[in-house]
Amino acid sequence: xxxxxxxxxxxxxxxxxxxxxxxxxxxxxxxxxxxxxxxxxxxxxxxxxxxxxxxxxxxxxxxxxxxxxxxxxxxxxxxxxxxxxxxxxxxxxxxxxxxxxxxxxxxxxxxxxxxx
Amino acid sequence: xxxxxxxxxxxxxxxxxxxxxxxxxxxxxxxxxxxxxxxxxxxxxxxxxxxxxxxxxxxxxxxxxxxxxxxxxxxxxxxxxxxxxxxxxxxxxxxxxxxxxxxxxxxxxxxxx
Numbered sequence: 001x002x003x004x005x006x007x008x009x010x011x012x013x014x015x016x017x018x019x020x021x022x023x024x025x026x027x028x029x030x031x032x033x034x035x036x037x038x039x040x041x042x043x044x045x046x047x048x049x050x051x052x053x054x055x056x057x058x059x060x061x062x063x064x065x066x067x068x069x070x071x072x073x074x075x076x077x078x079x080x081x082x083x084x085x086x087x088x089x090x091x092x093x094x095x096x097x098x099x100x101x102x103x104x105x106x107x108x109x110x111x112x113x114x115x116x
Numbered sequence: 117x118x119x120x121x122x123x124x125x126x127x128x129x130x131x132x133x134x135x136x137x138x139x140x141x142x143x144x145x146x147x148x149x150x151x152x153x154x155x156x157x158x159x160x161x162x163x164x165x166x167x168x169x170x171x172x173x174x175x176x177x178x179x180x181x182x183x184x185x186x187x188x189x190x191x192x193x194x195x196x197x198x199x200x201x202x203x204x205x206x207x208x209x210x211x212x213x214x215x216x217x218x219x220x221x222x223x224x225x226x227x228x229x
Contacts (some may be wrong), residue, residue, distance in 0.1 A: 004158070033216060045159075045206060045220035091158050095216060102147065102216045103174065104208075106158025 002027045002094050006107035013082055014115050020067075021077045021110050023092030031097035034068065034075045035104070040088040048090070051075065053097070079112075087114045118142055120221035122207050128227045129197045137192040137224050139207030145219075146212035148190035149174075150182060152203040153223075159206060165190055166212065197228045 003026045013019045025034070036048040051059045051068050058066050063083075067076045079086055092107040123138040139148065147166050151159035161174030165184040179201060181193045190209075194201060204225050208218040 009156075043204065043223045045208075047217060050217070093158070097216075102210060102212070102218070103149075103161050103164065104151075104159070104218060106160070108156065108158055 002029070002096070002105045004092050004094050004105055004107035006092055006110050008110045009108070010111045010113070012113040012115060015082060015084060017082055018078060018080050019082055019112065021079075021090050021092075021112065023075045023077070023107055025073050025075065025092070025094050027073070027094065029096050033095045033097055035093040035095070036064070036066070036077045037091045037093060038088045039091065039109075049077065082114045084114050084116060086112065088112060120207055120209055120219050122205075122221040122224050124224060125222065126225050128229065129194075130229055131198060133197050134193070134195050135197065137205055137207075139190045139192070139221060140188055141209040141219070142188065143209065143219065144187070145209035146187075147210045148184065149208040149218065150180070150190065150192045151206045151208065152176065153206060154203050162192065199228045202226060202228045
């Protein structure tokens with residue numbers, strides 16, 4: 001079974017700083033996807049960024065980028081120029097790449113607070 | 117285009133009562149999922165469906181049943197609610213196959229006393 005571990009329960013930075021959230025995972029699969037989801041106080045789950053394991057290039061989405069280390073099974077999220085609206089719970093998630101149901105396995109989450 | 121909607125948004129049940137949570141999507145997605153989120157934890161998969169008329173168990177299926185009679189709807193039932201089922205429930209859907217991104221509903225907060 002796959003497991004996803006986020007070792008930082010909480011983080012706090014000042015507005016405009018850069019912050020990195022850690023995620024490690026355990027799997028025997030070679031083809032899979034990795035995701036970061038944001039959950040603001042509204043509770044809505046919002047996809048921030050995705051990475052396909054067969055792609056060596058790290059994914060980027062505006063101020064969000066990842067550091068994907070496949071051999072180390074590490075998938076960290078970097079938020080540059082952090083904004084107050086980035087305050088949220090962040091979840092790392094894993095999905096096998098296969099036919100049939102695409103089940104997400106989530107980490108425990110990191111609560112990120114951006115201070116003014 | 118409403119995306120994924122969930123009904124109700126909040127509910128309080130007494131132990132032993134039953135209820136059904138409704139999830140609806142208007143994106144013509146094949147796959148639908150029910151997750152639960154407990155404090156301090158990520159989401160865990162309860163049941164899922166890969167098409168109309170099909171359902172399957174996820175990671176934590178005990179105490180729940182589901183039905184997918186129509187492609188756009190996915191129902192989650194609690195036959196005899198227990199305090200351990202107090203949680204926030206999320207529905208999600210996806211196109212399936214090569215289009216794997218899951219779209220989430222706003223969640224239902226359920227309290228069982």
